[in-house]
Amino acid sequence: MQRLGVGRWILAMGMMGIGLGAAPAAPSFYAVEQQIGKIRETWAKPGAVAQPNAQGWNAFFDALVGELKNYSVLPSENDRLAALNSAYQMSVALKGTTWIPAAELREELRAWLRPRVRLAWAERRLVDRVKGLPQVPDPSVQQNRERWVKFVGTSLGDALRQYEGANTVSQRQLALKHLYTALNSLHANNQSRPWVPSVELQAALDDLYNVPNLDLSADASTVAPALSADVVQSGPIYRKGYVSQVTAGPKTGFGLLSSDEGIAFYNSQLATSVTPITDFQNQVQQDRRGRRAANLYYFTATSMDQSQITVTAVLTPNGLRLGPEYQHNVSAMFSSFQQPGKGLGRFFASLLGFNQARIEKQVAEGAIGKIAENVVREAAELGGERIAEAQAQKNAQIAQYLLFGRNAATIRNLLITGLTLRSRPENVLLGGRIQWLNASEQVGGDAPQPAKFAVPDAGVSADLHLGSILTSLIRGYLQSEPARSVNNLMVITKKPVPNAPPAEGVEIKPDSDFATYLKAVNAARAAGDPNVMAIRVKKPTTPPDFAADARGYLVALVNDFQIEVPVPPEMTRGGLFGPPAQVYRITSPQAEFVISFKVTPQTETSPVRLAGKIEGFDPGPAARIYTINEDENKATPLSPLASVAIMSGVRTKLQGRPIDLPLSNLKLQGFAIREVSPLEPSGWIRVNLIRTSASPAAGVR
Structure with missing residues (x-):
């Protein structure tokens, strides 16, 4: 094959x-049932310490599962809201316990409740908003309002009840198709005529039945070969009439940074830059006192900058951003040579205590501050230019993968929508919905990522909602x-x-x-x-x-x-x-x-x-x-x-x-x-x- x-x-x-x-479909509150099952299995193990409050906890568990089952079968929206409220009150009751299994159960229950409560309130707000609009004589407007109420109560409401009450995978998939029909109609409506209650309802549905189906983590050691790079290259730099010889030093650091905007990381490296100041004599002559010294001696200077350069990069769905930082240690070497025919002047200067060594020292002391200032300024300007060039070049390369402005990426025939890029010092994180490029009827996950997958494994952890993909x-x-x-x-x-x-x-x-x-x-x-x-x-x-x-x-x-x-x-x-x-x-x-x-x-x-x-x-x-x-x-x-x-x-x-x-x-x-x-x-x-x-x-x- x-x-x-x-x-x-x-x-x-x-x-x-x-x-x-x-064949059989798991209930949407499967994770809650699973957590309860784990607690009861622990109690039933041979040699397990007897739980003195087991009877009370079991009654609580049975009541909780009963409320969740009621939610899946109750036909009335008011009754379903009441079931959600009861489950919410039980989650509040769990908040007061310090027992770890109960805290874990509460988190699973809250993860199940949160998007459903959000959806229920989005439905309620839309219907209340429509019913609260003032009456108008135009029958078409009234018909449109009635369609909104019917859409929420019937088209969407029936699909929600069918999904939650499905006993088989076939039933659930049929309900899911009806939900996507409703969701797609909301998408189309909100693109042409966005209306706040409709947008909120669409977001709530997406949060429940169109969740990202990819969550990828790669630890720092895995991404280091791709992200760790030299930031300095040895060689000459020609700039503003000067020639600087740059010698790259050793790497001093690489690491990931915490960011929710993108994948952030830095690279640091030492470098030495030596620049002969070819017009130093002219610079000395521009100073009044320096002019007298320049008549007697010819001065030369060479600046030396032992620096550490750190480049911070943030890779976002909209491209790469680069930013340099510098730590400078600037010094200079000075030399002086006797000007021909100026011996008498040098003689009288020496009688006054200004011999060649002293004059050279004074010139150096007067020039070093300006030289250091120029080195720092020129390094910043050059770094800005080089960083801008590198950023543009890299963005041109990654533009074949990232669709700037769309929070999306493509790899061959695959499309990742709703792309999120994040980083922590330990790992980089990528999420989104995997789809086929330029295809219709694409879907996201209809269940959130399990809590057991919250902590990634070493290396690369790719969590996939297999069915939707x-x-x-x-x-x-x-x-x-x-x-x-x-x-x-x-x-x-x-x-x-x-x-x-x-x-x-x-x-x-x-x-x-x-x-x-x-x-x-x-x-x-x-x-x-x-x-x-x-x-x-x-x-x-x-x-x-x-x-x-x-x-x-x-x-x-x-x-x-x-x-x-x-x-x-x-x-x-x-x-x-x-x-x-x-x-x-x-x-x-x-x-x-x-x-x-x-x-x-x-x-x-x-x-x-x-x-x-x-x-x-x-x-x-x-x-x-x-x-x-x-x-x-x-x-x-x-x-x-x-x-x-x-x-x-x-x-x-x-x-x-x-x-x-x-x-x-x-x-x-x-x-x-x-x-x-x-x-x-x-x-x-x-x-x-x-x-x-x-x-x-x-x-x-």
């Missing part, structure tokens, strides 16, 4: 639902030109060869007509090996949806599902299960695949692998099976009894089928996967990477 490339792999996933899964990327790819031209994929599995790479055991061909597919079916039968098979999968007209279920399995809801599989040899002549046929065609408006998976890190002898199995396959109640003999246009539907039997066989073959794919094409450019966490029921997963090379990845330093 390595021959396919990334694009065809995504297309294959979109058609077949490979790497998918789901897969949904957006596959929707985007199916809209792209390469995918639009493909109608089906034929997958041919081959007889395994000992020690051969798994990729050599599969061949995938796009857009095979039925005659070609039938030849592949007959060739597979002739092989007489159950591992050899040919199937054909139709590209769905509607992209699949991905999510996680309550067990932490990945779910794919494959819309407009159609797959063709060979009829078993003993059934090709027909009989109890229908007329003579070569192929079964299975169709379903929506088929559900459930998969468990684990990513194993790379070893010296094996690449990164995706291992797991198909936990469940449900074609749905509207699934149909057709038999096809020689002409696919003459497909014959099977009887309900025969369909049940065949579908049962298909389900049996699929469920429990192992998945073992080497991710040999995964190029991480100087990094390796150290660990991938199990998928959370919230849909989040953590990928932990470590650096394997001291050199930074290809790109802009």
Whole structure:
């Protein structure tokens, strides 16, 4: 399958639902239930110290879960607000306890409450604002107001209730589509005619169902090779008629700085600058007393600046800002030479105590202050010019990644919207929503990042809301030109060869007509090996949806599902299960695949692998099976009894089928996967990477 490339792999996933899964949906307050479960498990452990207040706490826990469940099923907005208020009062009650598990429970409860309370008040304020407007005779205005009230109470309200009350992943995804329909209409309205209550409602919905699905952290040691750089280069500098010889010294520092505006860091380095002051004699002559000395002697001076230069950089979504700071230690060397024909003057000056050494000393004392002032000023001016040039150059380079003014970044076909860049002395932080560039129907996460992911791991921690990312990327790819031209994929599995790479055991061909597919079916039968098979999968007209279920399995809801599989040899002549046929065609408006998976890190002898199995396959109640003999246009539907039997066989073959794919094409450019966490029921997963090379990845330093 390595021959396919990334694009065809995504297309294959979109058609077949490979790497998918789901059935029961976790409640939206899953994290609260999980925290309560952890507390009760601790109490139940053998040898655990008895909790004297366990009975009271258990009653509190049961009451809390009861209120949260009520919120998910109550039809009235007033009743739902009352349930939220009760849950809020219980969070306030938890505030007074110093028991750590209770404090952790309170934080989980507050994380669940905060966006829902915000949304409830945004709805209430909008409706109250509409109802409080003065009456006008224009019926169109009144109709528009009624549409707003209906939108909040019905279009949005019904979708919210369906989402919170969903028992299955399929139900939740359907409700989520309705929520996005409402959210998109708000986006469109607020772009053309922004209205404060509508903008507030949109922000509240985004905060609940369109949250960032990427949170990446990289520690200081990981980013140092890319961000630590010299700030001084050795060589001559020509400026204002002077030539300064700069010698770069050792690096004296690199570090990250705390910033919520961007990724802030600094680099410090020592430098020595030596500048012959070629017009020093003229400068001396410009002073009245110096003019007398210049008549007797010719003076030369060379300034020396031993400095430390620190450049602070802040990388923001709108570009890079650079700022230099200097610490100077300026000195100078002076020399004097006798002017020819001025011996008598020097004689009388020496009689007065002004010999050459004293005159040179006085000239030096009078000049050093001005020389130091000039060095500091010129260094600042030069630094400003050089920094401006470097900043413009770097911004021109990173403009291919950062979309200035849009809080967004692009990497090939990927787009990160709502981009945030931050830093702390320990790490850099990047967040946003991963989407497909220039694609429609892109989504964010519908669950916040779990509290257990609040502390990043060493190296690189990439926290991903897997369901929304897969949904957006596959929707985007199916809209792209390469995918639009493909109608089906034929997958041919081959007889395994000992020690051969798994990729050599599969061949995938796009857009095979039925005659070609039938030849592949007959060739597979002739092989007489159950591992050899040919199937054909139709590209769905509607992209699949991905999510996680309550067990932490990945779910794919494959819309407009159609797959063709060979009829078993003993059934090709027909009989109890229908007329003579070569192929079964299975169709379903929506088929559900459930998969468990684990990513194993790379070893010296094996690449990164995706291992797991198909936990469940449900074609749905509207699934149909057709038999096809020689002409696919003459497909014959099977009887309900025969369909049940065949579908049962298909389900049996699929469920429990192992998945073992080497991710040999995964190029991480100087990094390796150290660990991938199990998928959370919230849909989040953590990928932990470590650096394997001291050199930074290809790109802009």
